[in-house]
Amino acid sequence: MTETGRPVMLATMLGLEGWDPVDQGLTPPPRAEVRPAQFRAPGYEDILPASDRFLELDAYSLGIQAVIYGCAPVALYMRMMEMAGDSTSPEFVGFHRFRHASAPTAEPNIVTSEAWLDLSEDPAVLTVPDMGGRYYTACFQDLFANASNIGPRTYGGGAGRFAILPPGWSGELPDEVTPFPVASRYLRLLLHLETEGPEDALSLQALRSRFGLQPLQAYRGGVHRQTTALPPPPSLVQPLPPLEFYRLLGEALRAGGVPERDRGLVAAFARFGLRPDRRFAPEELSPATRRGLVEAHDDALAMIDGSASQIFRSLGGWSTADLGMYGDNHLQRAVASRRQPDANVKEECLTFTAEADGEGVPLDGGKNSYLLRFAPGALPPVNGFWSLALAERSSGRPFAHALRGQARGSSSASLVLDANGGLEIRIQATAPANAVAANWLPAPTAPFSLVLRSYRPRPAMLEGDWQPPPVVPLPPSE
Template identity: 30%
Template sequence: MTTKRCTMPFLRACAALAGVALIAGCASAPEGAAPKNSNGWVKDEVSDSYVFAYPLVLMDVSREAATGNAPGQAASNTLRNAQSLPPVGASSPPEPNLDTLVSTGWLDLGNEPVLISLPDTHGRYMDARALDMWTNVLWSTATPANERVNGLKAQTIAFVPAGWKGTLPARVKRIDVSTRYAWFIARIQTRGGADLNAVRRLQRGLRVAPLAAWDAHGKRAAQAEAQSGAGLSGDPVETGAPAARVAALDANGYFNRLALALEDNAPVPDDQHALKILGDIGVHPGDGAQLPSGSKDMAMVNAGLADGRTRVATPPSNLLAGNGWLWIGDDAGNYGPDYSLRAYAAWASPGLPTSRDEVRARVAQDSDGHALNGANRYVIHFSAKQLPPVRGFWSITAYTTDGALDGDAPVRIAFGDRNGARRNRDGSIDVHVSAERARGGSNWVPAPKGDFRLVLRMYAPKPQATDGSWQPAAVERQ
């Protein structure tokens, strides 16, 4: 089966055209769009605006859910450190990560820069990134490309609010941020068990604080606020719950939250046409939404909202695809005007990094197009030349159809090349997927007994993982 992919120059054109079509406006309505003298345009523009705004609304809800003084929350400009891997049956966030422990925090740049110091990992794999409120990756350890594969060196990054003119400590990398808030995520590879202690020591070396808490030599002052999150398990930010909250918002709730979030987190200048369409439906930064309120108009508003929800959760046509697997290619983390891809990425993979950091491919059907189910046994045969192309490492994990770890599983493991993968004589690898342990017990991905999906994670992937020249092997039913 071939990989579905535009050539690279054409793909960029596809993304640009997708953005233009999404926000087609008053000057030249797209073919088939409702004329302005009817109220059909309300549905179209509400739907388009929902898709455009989804990442910001989701990030705003996520930040609100994660920051504060309530149990499970942390103050802005502090980190929460996951202390153990997620337990069997974990479901929040969707598709809990079994390869790494996560440290994460929400940065508030409203008053001054916020600095983050990363420790020397002494050869252990670690990746880190920061996203603006539109889910664009501002900075990550993907540059230089090979550094994090053999461990990170100690470094400090300053996230600076737009227009700030002050002086930073020496040897600090400056990253300018156009939104008031940013989301920081760091993942440290672990094998679980006793190895978790080494990761926890590295987590204690992560430091975050506003500029006022740092001295001129780039050291965090003693009075800086301590990090939080001891005792947490799994990914500490519950991205699944915010997504459900966003899906439950009615039109007024959704666009009111958007209008308030826009006041501190403006889109880029190229998005001005999208802002004009928001104005058409009565949404202006900082003001309460004034959506069309006639009875017929409200029906169109609600229809547009429903259409927008469906579009956000629908894989866009420019995903990479092969052998039933779907994954986001080179545009991950830097979406430009491709609002459909950006919204889908935020919905499917909150906090998604760039394609140089990590690739996540998903499959829910076998090579014959049937749903994966734990009543069957499957094999994924990677030839020696078809192994996942990574500079770091790769793993495969099975989840229920709603993204949870199987609550009945005897073990919780992510099978991959760093936990005992056995090769055949020709260098190939056969990965066995089943509810019961495979014969011989090697290269086994434990699967739920009902329908399930697989996620292939590739850390520090090589270019062929995202340029369309490679695809994962098919999942064959035995």
């Protein structure tokens, strides 16, 4: 029985119903919160190793983690400076302005517009027109490559106005504006619109012109004056010098902030002079520290590039990856930053890649012809659309002819099903003599990869119940 319960029970036995121990001053006072003193953080920085040997080793071990952690933030920060910070750059458009691609650049059925948002002083408003059933998504990437989307999957396909709200903002919005909170002050916006080929160019251009992006103050009719200043633009020399990488990581963290979950890791980087609250100054470091950081940079990039295959999951000759949201998976994020820097979340776009046929032999249009057959009722299950195209196996970039409309998929009105309701797609360098021409996907006379992109995949695909059929090599006579 509790201390309070005993006097209440005694009072009841004595016929004193309603007697309250609190009124009598018998309830013990609440105990003050006790905090363990041993977990108090000291008010000074950590010590450094005394010898050059261990100082270099310390910098090397921390530098490995810094490069893995910073690969995506540095790449995105450089892109932001290129488009919005360096007025001498040929890519420069400034903040809150779209740079429109005139044709597909990475995916045959998608045309992309890119913009950067600065929310350090004011939210931004994205205006979306009625898309009339055409697929689109506005994909926002923070400086850590995490993606979030405004589109039919998240908000429906009608027209709308969305306020992109930075962390901590607490003002009032116009009634017609839907709030869209984000976790970073600086954001990259990739606006992806479905295109049906070159004949769709004029209608697509008219539709893109109806999208709007402006600071909230300007949306309300006021004048938005940008007063925050970015640091001088970095050198865009490639490959990036190792010590310049660490400097840019510091600038990226100053601009984008450090997520709370990462603060312990980032705080350790102060041991070699990298802190979000001050400029990184490699000239002030000891020669041993600089040696360790340079060696760590080169080894970390080799580790990242050597881990590329680890992010993919194999599915009977095809591979796929769950990208676009990384949490604490810093190595996965670093690999994606170098291999698929525009990756979206799988709920928006799930990509399957085949580099070999069903027998494990690498795909090569100069050596073989191939057949991909979807069984009746087994086309890719999507709520958006799907497309099948070819890419260079070495780089992953699409072949030039693929960007000129040489792709097949649900947007291809001329695809012909066979007598059983299945779909056969022929992949070869020359037109097939005994097959439906509309189902021919021209291949180069060179090694290639086959890329299946699925927009707004359904649960059967997301949960692994559906997977692409194997790529079958055909005898030379066919």
